[in-house]
């Protein structure tokens with residue numbers, strides 16, 4: 574059986590990372606378009622770089638939670654095809670041990686050179702200006718984050734995985750942002766069974782065959798034990 578798992582900010586909430594649309598969330602005192610767009614980066618580079626410097630620093634202070642650990646366990650044990658598609662830019666899935674993973678919205682711990690397009694691991698602050706390790710150009714590094722209006726990464730691979738999925742599981746996402754919010758329909762169209770694990774009903778809950786409500790740190794380990802025992 575082939576499994577595709579979509580994760581969102583809710584899977585990292587119990588690790589201490591803010592989600593986007595909660596009342597006290599990441600966007601609570603920022604307008605998304607003031608930060609997470611190419612125009613914002615061009616208009617107010619220091620503000621955007623500082624926002625991501627702060628999130629990168631916060632990431633070093635948190636740990637994966639039992640939901641990340643359970644998905645990593647499933648990844649290691651599952652004999653069929655499995656792909657974790659995360660909308661998250663944190664590295665908690667990797668730090669929990671997940672391997673069959675892709676970041677469709679980019680990664681906080683990666684830098685993108687606007688001069689040559691190179692992506693490279695990056696853990697420091699970008700505000701003080703740095704040079705690209707590939708082309709050597711100064712001050713052209715940006716967070717390797719897919720901004721609104723930009724194309725998410727690996728869409729071909731994601732569409733291909735959804736086309737062959739027997740089971741699609743969505744964890745900790747509000748279903749507010751496309752194309753990720755439409756993956757459940759693609760999976761259903763391909764004949765997959767669809768399961769939502771979330772704290773509360775998402776915008777797309779009605780598309781799922783089954784929805785379980787609760788914290789990811791409880792729901793995900795229970796579901797992984799269930800599927801490994803099946």
Ligand code: APR
Pocket residue numbers: 580581582583584586587592593594595598660661678744745746747748749750770771772773774775787788789790
């Ligand atoms: N366990 C499970 N689900 C949770 C938990 C938890 N402990 N805490 C919150 N949630 C759920 C919320 O109920 C909500 O439905 O996680 C979801 C988080 O939704 P958002 O904050 O909208 O985050 P996400 O869905 O990942 O946003 C998608 O939007 O801003 C862009 O690029 C950004 O990747 C992000 C995308």
